[in-house]
Amino acid sequence: MEEPITHLAYALDTFYFLISGALVMWMAAGFAMLEAGLVRAKNTAEILTKNVALFSIACIMYMLIGYGIMYPTGGNGVIPSINWSFMFGGDHEVAAVLSSEGATYYSGMADFFFQVVFVATAMSIVSGAVAERMKLWAFLAFAVIMTGFIYPVQGYWKWGGGWLDSIGFNDFAGSGIVHLCGASAALAGVLLLGARKGKYGKDGSINAIPGSNLPLATLGTFILWLGWFGFNGGSELKISDIGEANAVAAVFVNTNMAAAGGLVLALATARMLFGKADLTMALNGALAGLVAITAEPLTPSPIAASLIGGLGGVLVVFAIITIDKLRVDDPVGAISVHGVVGMWGLIAVPLTNSDATFLAQFIGLFSILAWVFATSLLVWFLIKLAMGLRVSEEEEYEGVDIGECGLEAYPEFVGSGK
Amino acid sequence: MEEPITHLAYALDTFYFLISGALVMWMAAGFAMLEAGLVRAKNTAEILTKNVALFSIACIMYMLIGYGIMYPTGGNGVIPSINWSFMFGGDHEVAAVLSSEGATYYSGMADFFFQVVFVATAMSIVSGAVAERMKLWAFLAFAVIMTGFIYPVQGYWKWGGGWLDSIGFNDFAGSGIVHLCGASAALAGVLLLGARKGKYGKDGSINAIPGSNLPLATLGTFILWLGWFGFNGGSELKISDIGEANAVAAVFVNTNMAAAGGLVLALATARMLFGKADLTMALNGALAGLVAITAEPLTPSPIAASLIGGLGGVLVVFAIITIDKLRVDDPVGAISVHGVVGMWGLIAVPLTNSDATFLAQFIGLFSILAWVFATSLLVWFLIKLAMGLRVSEEEEYEGVDIGECGLEAYPEFVGSGK
Amino acid sequence: MEEPITHLAYALDTFYFLISGALVMWMAAGFAMLEAGLVRAKNTAEILTKNVALFSIACIMYMLIGYGIMYPTGGNGVIPSINWSFMFGGDHEVAAVLSSEGATYYSGMADFFFQVVFVATAMSIVSGAVAERMKLWAFLAFAVIMTGFIYPVQGYWKWGGGWLDSIGFNDFAGSGIVHLCGASAALAGVLLLGARKGKYGKDGSINAIPGSNLPLATLGTFILWLGWFGFNGGSELKISDIGEANAVAAVFVNTNMAAAGGLVLALATARMLFGKADLTMALNGALAGLVAITAEPLTPSPIAASLIGGLGGVLVVFAIITIDKLRVDDPVGAISVHGVVGMWGLIAVPLTNSDATFLAQFIGLFSILAWVFATSLLVWFLIKLAMGLRVSEEEEYEGVDIGECGLEAYPEFVGSGK
Amino acid sequence: MKLVTAIIKPFKLDDVREALADIGVSGITVIEVKGFGRQKGHTELYRGAEYVVDFLPKIKVEIAVDDSLVEQVIEAVTNAARTGKIGDGKIFVFDVGQVIRIRTGETGPDAL
Amino acid sequence: MKLVTAIIKPFKLDDVREALADIGVSGITVIEVKGFGRQKGHTELYRGAEYVVDFLPKIKVEIAVDDSLVEQVIEAVTNAARTGKIGDGKIFVFDVGQVIRIRTGETGPDAL
Amino acid sequence: MKLVTAIIKPFKLDDVREALADIGVSGITVIEVKGFGRQKGHTELYRGAEYVVDFLPKIKVEIAVDDSLVEQVIEAVTNAARTGKIGDGKIFVFDVGQVIRIRTGETGPDAL
């Protein structure tokens, strides 16, 4: 290609990456609002603190070490060798790009920016599931290990060119590597942590603990929906020719259709089961649709995408009820949305993508689940030994905001939270 | 043009379309927040549910049938012939693009993505006007017909190359086709539905029913303002050469200036009329400015754009008061903002665009109004017969959240909503 | 360069500018939410009104006169000669662009759009500092002068090619020209205005006045963080070749790292000083990191950017405490975040950019501070004479919402605000 | 002097206030409360889990009046607040030992 | 007739309500209040400035009962609300002059 | 024993609390209420429609004290809460039949 064209194409692809990354970064706000809306008022400031802090920690840890683990200079496909150079900067030389014949076609810095917001997404999933009872500093300690080590290793297996990539495992934008990963870490945490006081009665009853601010939860869902166009759309990795532009456009359309399908069917399912249009289920349905399509947003037709997402929406309603019956207390439904539906997303790939096999998908699914769950369980356990995972019973009654943050999220509004 | 240039230009235009579409999609969040902020706390979860569900329904119906109606393979200019193929996917072949001599210059999928979010916008307008008293499922039933049929037909008349296009009707981004359309459907609904209990006293008094959460309403307005850059900016349809880039930039500037003008003059008007700086009027003013400029955001100079928007801002204050006096109860001012000011936008086009005529603008205005109002009235009426439009008086007092959604938007905050 | 390439590059740079501008416009929503979250409920509607109105006034004043002052047709480097033409529109001719040899490479309208949102940002900084006690119309009167005159003059000194530019002062995206500028105007206002009733006890005690809605404040911070990618990223001014694309990408990465660093270290500092994880300090820390990196987001490595931002985060905590001890009452910490840390940002430039000198940085810092502080003090003083700056004591107790806006932000929620 | 307190349905507040104004009551104090009684709350499902809303929002109205007005006040409130459906609420009457108007220090009936 | 009012810790409300139901009390009214007493609030730091939370959230429960039930009610509430830690709250008992059920106009014990 | 209840302007709460502490009152209970009285609310315009804010925010303070302290309490509250402007509020005094401290079961004056 001619030189000026290469320049322009590089610029366009870099810009597309940066905008996609900015959209994914925005998802951090989405998780924060969603979770703040679904917890009780007395625990809101703390969940916000967790969300802003985990995002920042993810950025720092991934810069220091995670990115180097995930895209190493070497490695045997399972164990990567770390590349420490990123933090000191540098990007592709102009001459190197021009002579690369199109192999190097966008900025390395832009690549990091896009990748780092994915790590934060995975970690955001965890905060919701352990909300309202986990110690702030214990959570942040876990975030350090998760974003610096646990996530990058399995990321390396697939996106870094490791063994999962070699066996033909398909995961376009991360139903497995991001969402199932986050949910597996969350599950491990919840199992060690236990349920919120009052969630399950001695008599076997399951109590509802309504979220305190549904407009926030809805806003969070819309933010995530918007951000997902960057998440999936950017994962095509290139837009600068006709074929790639068509592909990115198809990803946008399918991402949107899956969310719509998930929302409508979750709403209908909740209506059928409970007799009411449970808004929180509708919101979880949209997210489920998004998670479901994330493993393969390119090959389905729009109608197929609606159905893949729609099934995610149905699934998530049943998953939430079932997990609750198993007395695994997940205040925001993160394990259902990202874990159960993340699996569905991985398994659905071969339905529309003939390059994928169910076998490879299952291997990928189980290896991600096993790796993340096992390492997370260990890390949670060590943190528990070192500093404890759970706030005191009194602090839980009073709300973690006062105990952990020394302030209230809505100091003038709520009288006596029960 | 040379092949690599064509590739790049196609990619850039497609990307521009996708980003514009994403911004318009974000407007769905804006409507949701605006409406949630302007209703009472007890009706908030339901309006949120309506907003997320209508967006999803719009996407699905437009994919299944609406897009095929609006951009048909044939038709006589008034009645389109439906094209069912979109849902099965497919996009322009590379070879076809290259040989089209610039006629095909962006992805078909991107076109759908941009179009579909417009339908949702039109439908979002309706939800605000009928808020706090209309049954959820009746509303969603209407959404199915509106987005699958009523909107696409009049869209076909202009943007699909139908008769309104032939007579020289001008509507750049949809002051008429989107905003007036939405407002006409809303008006028909409100007329059949009646006012909220307590809004108009037996003695002729008009009571205020303050919105419960003005930060949310303000956020919603900012979201809409931001999204409008996609709405109007994307409607230039092309950015990949100097002239087009300048045009898109002018549209951005004028869109912004019109909103600013609308806000300032609405605020000043409210201050003059009521003695206070009514924030809700200021917000409606900004939206009025945006609606006013939407029919022609390209030809005005920045100062002219400020004035067109500013007049929209003045107009909307008087429209809201007048409509209220007529006992047409519109909790969020949607009919004034999108209907009355939408008409002003259409009529203002010939002031700065010499290609437009007042005659064509009026014909367009009345035919959109007539078509949408008449069909909507019929559909609302049929829904009323089939399932009723309005919740019971008791449910209205208690709030529709409990009755329709089985939950409360702010369960811990509000004691006894009146 | 060949003609089609020039067309495309112009289009890409223009698009990049427009998207960057849209992101900065979005920061207006961020400031509005941040400030609404940090004031008491009874003053929330008024601060929202100020925020939407100041943005609109900034757009109008900058269109009418400010842009012409800042980018004049002539001037002696200190006093600009005004250029009144912008408001009447017009953009670069295609032929002129093609023959400019790359000197004219993006739309003039896009340039205005990007610039205008910066003015609004500077003005937004002021509203937070004077919140809860300043009269609405006095504030808006100041906004007219600030955005039409005070800001543009010092903007001209650097970005308009005036004397600060000549002496080698470096301020990439405006740690000084935007943030320190806003903070200086705020400081002048606060000094004339005095503290909120009840903030400082007669006995010398400093009382906390907790913000009413921390989810809003957190949302505002996330919005600002996102918008800052446009703020700094767009200030590279060009993206259309490999070198520029790399530069923009580096700016994105560094902007993000600085925010992350600021947040983490502010949180840790607050934890160490107060024993609790003060969320509001963490949020201020993220903003401090962003302000700190704004003067030079290109030359630092990612790790250096984290440290520059991180130091900003530490600094802001001490600055807030110190300024509070000096009895300068700044409800949202704007003077600390934008002023104190803005200075740190300017001073930090030579640490990583060898083209910058400490001398030039200090000259720039002091001349911006002096100019803005002095002129602002004068303007505030004249407004005080003309209409008074402060609401009555009674209105302050009752909340300015009722007195100024005639409505309440949360009419159903708060019983008796103290 | 007596304090008449009435627990009523929230949407009846305006009617009650008007009825009291009609008989010349010049002041009332109103409190948001939650009531539990014969009128049962509803069982809802939130995310599939049961959610019993036991406590219903009610308004408590307190009216201090001279002994001579008590019957009239009771009648006015009863008529204005009655819907005939369960949960209309109760009226409790208490003796007030002393009344003081803070502004003036007046006591007794004059303080009302 | 008597009105028993109890100031309790918020999280004890469900226990108190159940204890009252067990002894046959058919209605209660609940109010969110803030209490100040021996149980001290905490001094917090918000943005470096001191922030004294003097008033602690409490729940006030009002139970109108026949004189004969008063002792039982007091006992039920005391047992259910006690944690043994400071701040458990108080019970105050008042005489009620009259009770009326708005719905029916019934008075006296029948109105409860 | 007596229960002194005072309806006051919200921003006077801190002064009242301090005045009570000064005379040795060790506990109070505070409730947010809305008051309607001689002090009229304002008529506002919201979106052009009239909006009467009848009910003004007030704070109700409840202080249980021994009979001997009643006058002192009344004086302290009156002085601390008075602004001299309309709407300063009222004090009502009630007899308390019984007082129990939940934590210990103490009764009578000891329970305060």
Ligand SMILES: Nc1ncnc2c1ncn2[C@@H]1O[C@H](COP(=O)(O)OP(=O)(O)O)[C@@H](O)[C@H]1O
């Ligand atoms: N014994 C009681 N003590 C205090 N409040 C009561 C009592 N019984 C009822 N209430 C209050 O009166 C309200 C209405 O009572 P309820 O039994 O539901 O209906 P009704 O008034 O028609 O008999 C309750 O919600 C509660 O607030």
Ligand SMILES: Nc1ncnc2c1ncn2[C@@H]1O[C@H](COP(=O)(O)OP(=O)(O)O)[C@@H](O)[C@H]1O
């Ligand atoms: N004299 C009083 N008058 C009114 N309310 C009181 C009084 N003393 C205590 N209270 C209420 O009882 C609550 C508990 O009292 P406190 O002295 O803290 O602990 P305890 O009940 O264990 O003695 C207080 O928060 C307050 O609401």
Ligand SMILES: Nc1ncnc2c1ncn2[C@@H]1O[C@H](COP(=O)(O)OP(=O)(O)O)[C@@H](O)[C@H]1O
């Ligand atoms: N008769 C009454 N019964 C109960 N509360 C009353 C009564 N009169 C006044 N109040 C309460 O006292 C408050 C102040 O009374 P108001 O008449 O406005 O002024 P003032 O106390 O100066 O006479 C009212 O807002 C209301 O809460």
